[in-house]
Amino acid sequence: MHIQxxxxxxxxxxxYALVAAVIGLESLGIPLPGEIVLISAAxxxxxxxxxxxxxxxACASAGAIIGxxxxxxxxxxxxxxxxxxxxxxxxxxxxESQIAMxxxxxxxxxxxxxxxxxxxxxxxxxxxxxAGVLHMPYWKFLIANVLGGIVWAGGTTAVIYSVxxxxxxxxxxFSYLGLVVAVLIGIASMLIVKNRAKKAxxxxxxxxxxxxxxxxx
Numbered sequence: 001m002h003i004q005x006x007x008x009x010x011x012x013x014x015x016y017a018l019v020a021a022v023i024g025l026e027s028l029g030i031p032l033p034g035e036i037v038l039i040s041a042a043x044x045x046x047x048x049x050x051x052x053x054x055x056x057x058a059c060a061s062a063g064a065i066i067g068x069x070x071x072x073x074x075x076x077x078x079x080x081x082x083x084x085x086x087x088x089x090x091x092x093x094x095x096e097s098q099i100a101m102x103x104x105x106x107x108x109x110x111x112x113x114x115x116x117x118x119x120x121x122x123x124x125x126x127x128x129x130x131a132g133v134l135h136m137p138y139w140k141f142l143i144a145n146v147l148g149g150i151v152w153a154g155g156t157t158a159v160i161y162s163v164x165x166x167x168x169x170x171x172x173x174f175s176y177l178g179l180v181v182a183v184l185i186g187i188a189s190m191l192i193v194k195n196r197a198k199k200a201x202x203x204x205x206x207x208x209x210x211x212x213x214x215x216x217x
Contacts, residue, residue, distance in 0.1 A: 012055070015041050015056065016056065018041070019041045019056055019059045020059040020060065020062055020063035023060050023064050023153070024066055024067035026067065026124065026125060027063065027064050027065075027067030027125075027127070028067040028129075029074070029075075029128060030125075034124070035156070038056070041060075042056055042156065043160055043163075043164040046163075046165045047164065053158070053161040060154075061149045061153040064118065065146055065149040067128065068114070068127060068128035068141075068145045069145065071128025071129045072131050072138070072145075073132060074129055074132065075131065075132025076133070076135065077132070078132075079133055105123060106130060106131070106134055106136070111136065113144075114131055114148060115144040116148070119148075119152055127148075
């Protein structure tokens with residue numbers, strides 16, 4: 001069976017459920033590739049008449065908002081011991097340096113850390129639980145959470161879907177040339193996003209002297 005024919009057999013409801021579940025679990029605090037799943041679903045919608053991009057964006061937004069809210073409640077109840085347990089299970093994501101960077105971001109930006117954190121992979125995992133641990137007022141968290149979830153999920157879906165539609169047209173007209181161009185655009189976009197995320201994380205990371213002083217205290 002041709003790959004395109006196989007893709008056409010995927011039930012739309014399965015795509016919507018997968019998007020909502022993965023993004024929801026990632027927002028809750030479990031390291032999962034939510035952004036990759038969202039991008040893949042948006043691209044699939046561009047070439048699959050049965051998958052509605054509006055539904056993809058809506059499910060992604062719902063997963064992000066609900067997952068973050070549950071993560072907030074868990075963080076509020078579990079406190080710092082919760083972060084310590086997560087650090088033992090996921091040292092690459094919840095290590096001391098990552099937690100320090102996230103805390104510094106919250107101290108600097110407040111509720112905006114929840115909003116903009118949705119666009120940075122590491123902060124996307126931390127935002128809900130850490131906001132709860134730091135006892136951010138829930139109304140502030142909710143506003144930033146809802147706005148950030150809708151803008152990130154809806155915006156990502158719209159952009160990737162549009163790129164997918166254009167790439168689909170190129171493929172029909174130029175065959176392999178269109179495929180090469182589409183792949184290069186995708187790689188370039190990913191590199192730019194990753195570079196900006198690293199710069200944002202680096203600017204928010206505490207200086208070595210500050211970390212040493214905190215440890216000494």
